Amino acid sequence: MLYHLLFSLRESFSWLNVFQYITFRAMVAFLFTFVFVLVSMPLFIRRLKHYGLKGQPIRQDGPKAHESKSGTPTMGGLPIVAGVLSAALLFCDLTQKYVWFTVVVMLGFALIGLIDDWRKITQQSSAGLSERQKLLCQSGVAAFAALMLLLSDFPSALTVPFFKEISIPLSILFIPFVVLVVIGCSNAVNLTDGLDGLAIGPIMTVAFTYGIFAYASGHAGMASYLALPFVPGVGEICIILAAIVAGGLGFLWYNTFPAQVFMGDLGALSLGAVLGFCAVLVKQELLLVITGGIFVLEALSVIIQRYSFKLTGKRVFRMAPIHHHFELKGWAEPKIIVRFWIISIVLAILSLTTLKLR
Secondary structure, eight states: HHHHHHHTTTTTGGGGGGOOOHHHHHHHHHHHHHHHHHHHHHHHHHHHHTTTTOOOOOOTTOOOOGGGTTTTOOTTTHHHHHHHHHHHHHHOTTHHHHHHHHHHHHHHHHHHHHHHHHHHHHTSSSSSSSSHHHHHHHHHHHHHHHHHHHHHOOOOOOEEEEEEEEOOGGGGHHHHHHHHHHHHHHHHHHTTTTTTTTTTHHHHHHHHHHHHHHHHHHHHHHHHHTOOOOOGGGHHHHHHHHHHHHHHHHHHHHSSSSSSSSSSHHHHHHHHHHHHHHHHHHOOOOTHHHTTTHHHHHHHHHHHHHHOOOOOOOOOSSSHHHHHHHHHTOOOOHHHHHHHHHHHHHHHHHHHGGTTTO
């Protein structure tokens, strides 16, 4: 909205021409969201305490060291989501359909997370929504977004990293594929959100990486030079991704060890879903396995642990997700967090090399 207002005044104020550049609006969105989250988070925490809402209940089968975290306020993802959505509405070109599709995905998954968090808080149980309920709701939102993409003539072929000539047509299979990518990324981020600041680090590195891909894929000349699929209008998504990076930094100010607030399912599910959806929009879905390698590792550790115990009665890890395994091995929580961040940064850089290795 602010973009449309200011850009319409460019004839009277020539300096407002700067708003035509996505890079400038991405930087403004970054600064806006960072300040928004940094300022609103302590107010939000005080509101939670004022209304007597108890904090995040700790799972009974988790590490004993986490018992001290009981009562820490949760739903800290709400200011992040509010900041990102505000930045999108203020600084994105709202005539671009991909902006609205992304907003729908974020709002849909945020609502699912909000219901889940609310149940946990009010019932003082770590259960929340059942797996079936959560999966059905997530599938509905993701399938709707995928259908909207198909109806808008979005290119449904699957591209393969490192190989510019390989393209796999998906046709109607595009819908279940998008559902798989979005739900998989959303839940993988949620599984990663188990230590103070652990999830938000990789969220920022993945958002930053896909922000670069979004800008390049939406620029005809750059997409042609880098042999990327050109998707007109998708460059606006880098503004949303820049806001996610900024929101993550603002949140980390309060979520760093020892955390003053937890992200909750509201933040983890919605931010994870948006990252997965953005990977679809820029036609780099498979690259998410590398860029979001930390999320993949966390999800795989849970799957391996579950099926190993079902089939053999034995556990591969001391506890899953894998960050708990390292906790029980005696690693200090900050050491696990920083090392996972380092791995995430390296994987992000590795992903960016595919821009030239095609």
